[in-house]
Amino acid sequence: MPTRDHLQIWINGHRHEVRGDDMFLSLSDFLRDRLRLVGTKIVCSEGDCGACSVLLGRPKSNRLEYQAIDACIAFLFQLDGTHVVTVEGLSGGQLTPVQQAMVDCHGSQCGFCTPGFVVAMHGHCEQMSSGERTNRDEPNWRQALTGNLCRCTGYSPILEAAERAQAAGCPSVAERYPPAPLLAEIANSATDELEMASGRRKVYGPTVRSDAVKFLVENPGATIVAGATDLGVQMNKRHIAPTDFLLLNRLLEFRKVEVNDQGEEGRVLMAGAMATWADLETVLCKELPQFSEILSRFGSPQIRHMGTLGGNIINASPIADSLPVLHVLEAHLGIEGPEGSRRVNINDFYQDYKQFDLAPGELLAQIAMPLPREDEWLRLYKITRRRDLDISTFTAAIRMRRDRDRISEARIAYGAVGPIVLRLPQTEEFLIGKTFTEETMRLAGDMAATEITPISDVRGSADYRRQLAKNVLLKFYHEEHPSLVVV
């Protein structure tokens, strides 16, 4: 396996070799400061506004798949063998239909968010033309643009422009940048192992998982880089300044998502730790729509194109959106280490705030999610101040089975009400054998409130969280109740 000490990145069709300290720059800084491609704007440096959106083209079955990402929280060392298209690179002189529609529909006012919107719109066009999304209506555009903030327009003119561009038919990026030569160039070095260093900092990008483990054993303080959607924020805001990085994105089998039928045990969704949220969405929307619905509000398209399931689990935040459902599904984590591999139930994985059952040298490789049977109830809740692109104030997963009108099984997991995501054993115990009534769920809510230890913070008070912990069980009752009326 050849080893390389520098990066190869293609930007707007041109190949760039990057060495030295520049490898540790954010993509947005590299574009703006080194290449003077200043159309990519910086506002928040934390992936929460989308002004820095660019298209990231990654090889996927004989084509380049272009997805919008936030350039401010992507580091160059993550981007070897990719093709980045910036707002400057979208058109070859003439405005694209997206750009023209934004002009004609007054989609820009101050213009600062506009390049990001234009890129995100092109990203959505790419997805639609690849057949991954077929709905051709406005709500779909709304979902596609949740990663971009605009303070001027009230979004209406932008949505109008999006529909107009779609009607006009937006040419794909591949039309401007023929994929064959790019793919050929990229393929030449795609299987290289990366071993890059500059000053005190080093990055290792193995292509074999045992090498990753070996590196971790030798460098116990190394920072594992999955999608970097949180790492990027921590580094940009100078909360941390790691020096050793282990890249997992060259371990291609870590991105696989598939559903296995395991007979008695039912169907199990197997996901590699490096599967992005976007990868998962395509499977979950059929297999576990409740999770898919939560995912549609997880971060933004830009975040979901980079962020990974494994990253969410290992980041170990008590407000991580994937954790409550994984807890009630009794998901198993496949862990690789110097002693071989092992499996652990996620309910046994977390010990305390950001503390979990992973020994030095160990690595999360795979997640197995047993899918619920059809006769089970599963509901997930993500309570936020703003519907989209907001970190949860409170999260919950409630899973139940009934035997006639009695509850036979109950699993409840709450997030953001303690140092880790909590299962509620007393409340679950209380529910088993009870009749499924409003009163039962009210009492369960009261009990749930005693099993949690919420704190007050910028996203909500402890009282609010305690009230939500109570109410969500009543909400579950009213949503599942057969005589439900929704107007």
Added chain:
Amino acid sequence: MSSLGQPIPHESATGHVTGTAPYIDDLVPRTDELLVGFAGSPVASGTITRINLAAAKETPGVVAVLTASDIPGKKIIGPLFQDEPVLAEREVLYVGQPVVIIAAKTRVALEAGIEAVSIDVAERTPVLSIDQALAAKRFIGPERQIRRGDTASALAASPHHLQGVFHSKGQDQFYLESQAAIAYPAEEGQLVLHSSTQSTTEVQRRVAEALGLGMHEVVCICKRMGGAFGGKESQATLPAIFVALVAHHTGRSARIVYNKDIDMQSTGKRHAYRTEWEVGFDEKGQILAYRAQFHSDGGAAADLSTSIMQRTLLHAENSYFIPNIDVCGQVCFTNNPPNTAFRGFGGPQAMAVIENVMQEIATHRRLDGLDVRRRNLYGGEGRETTPYGQKLGTNHLPEIVSQLAESCDYRKRYAQLESTNAADRLRLHGLALVPVKFGISFTTKFLNQANALVNLYTDGTVQVSTGGTEMGQGLHTKIRQLVADAFGLATDQVRVMPTSTEKNNNTSPTAASAGTDLNGAAALDACAKIKQRLAGFAAGQFASSRVASTDSGLQQSSELIVFDDGAVYDSRRPDERIAFGQLCDAARRERIDLGARGFHKTPGIDFDRETGRGTPFEYFTQGAAVAEVNIDRFTGELIVPRVDLLIDIGRSLNPGIDMGQITGGFVQGMGWVTAESLEYNDHGLLQSHSPTTYKIPSVTDVPGHFHCQMFANDDDSNNLGVENVGRAKAVGEPPLMHALCVWAAVKQALDSLTPGASSDLRLPATGEEILRCITKATKGSPR
């Protein structure tokens, strides 16, 4: 054909969509450029005991470290009162207040340099809220009031009576381009600044003062801003002074661009308000008397707070005739960053209180809120004079409210609410219509002036410059249209040039929704002067038959000269035309001046702050909006499925741009009334200082049905009898206040749970705030 009234694109739209329209941080750095930042106060209040700069000075790449003692001129500045230190010297007044300026060669060095500064402060107990300021009697400026009638007696005599305390929170402007400026030294100590500012003159003046220079030594330029919304009216000055100081001390060019966190933590916002109110009314909900005492959180310096409070008082009654009214307002001192202008400028806070009162009255009397509002609406004999004595003049409010209520099917939808709410186990539904009347003009009289420079070139193209700044609102597009229309040219023959103090001096900030009214009128004044000269010249040309193909025989008459379609002709001989460029070229050869300066001052306005009486406004922009809301009974989460809005902005100069102001202002207002919540810790440090924690509306928050319309009318003059520019009315700020209907609909929905459930609902109505009300009203059980 004239472009006036046409939805032509924003003049920079192509630059925006291709990423080629540069903002401050996109300008190519000069080779000697330094990056500038500052170290701020670690605490909200105290006395500096020691500033350790040694480590910062030794940091590799750091070139300059400056403190207050390095300011050669005025150390204390301010737009109204001189009470704000450029850099804290002894006392620190808020967390993040700039103390030490650092200039470095690279961003990494700059950040390291800032982190190397240590500032020791002997801490004092800070004043962090209006309540604390009231207890400590810490105020800024005098208390002001507006009074009419005998409010005390009328309140006592009213058959029904309600009172309460209303709280509204602040709001961050959240312009996407943070505060930014570049300075570079010019000859003999002069200085050139590029600033993201709404007021080039303000920056020029404060920089000159701080550096001890004459204003003539400083040029300030602003091409465009990436949003401002009031946040760059006065507060663009500090960053500009910082780079100016660095340029002055190092002789090198200097650039500052705040990051979002620093911007939000250290700059001012919309003021939080606390208002005690009392209202007396009759059975039908007609208000007989209203008293309100406003207190605002001014922060640690006056900034524009007293003017903002003035506008609060002038909007206390919103769109309602209130015979007996007594409103007073006092700005409070707190150890927060000095609060400042934000779209609406104190108006929204006043209108929120009276709309809360309207909803309270409706609930109390079991009436439809629309009936209460209509009963009190301005209109009818003796009911069209404001509390400060200005006649309303044109009043379309009753028509607008009727037309909107009808077009959105308000009555039918309202009638269905009760059964809907009874049936829906998951959600509460609410509906409210709120009118808005907003006064147009700066309430500070002298600011209502503008000048413009129009230059014609010999090919017939035009450059126009005004003191108006472009922040996305489309001012430059509208000026381009007005000037093109004046000369009968296509818009691409006219360029609006960067705003610069070199061309336009002593300008007012682009604010108060008056940008087009003032600068457009000034530009037209300049055009008229040039046209007069050109018409005279052209008339001579036609009369002397130099261009006429046949014997002219025309009596020379410059009044009959027409500028149209890129050409000039005598209206009696429309076929004999001179191309506009040809005329300009010929005129120059005859030594006719092809440039002019225009001036405009708003006529007829005057207001006496002491007595609270006068005619502060040229006219009022009026409108109304209806919101329907859904609330999750269990979580308090809010959805706004439908909004209908009708606004009178006269004859829109550019319906595309104006509609963008309407939808944009409304959604921004929705943010203020629902989701944007500034959260501070006990030490006065803002916790929600970036989009991760401060949630402005996202695309999915836009109502699914969002129908905005402009009210059709043929008004040919404003209420002072003066024809406004293009017969248009200002659009900038009013749409923000229309979003109060969303808040009112939340209140209405909550009261359907049980009357009075919303009595202490605050603004913003976040999910948490809504659930608090639900929990209280249902004793903890939402069903």
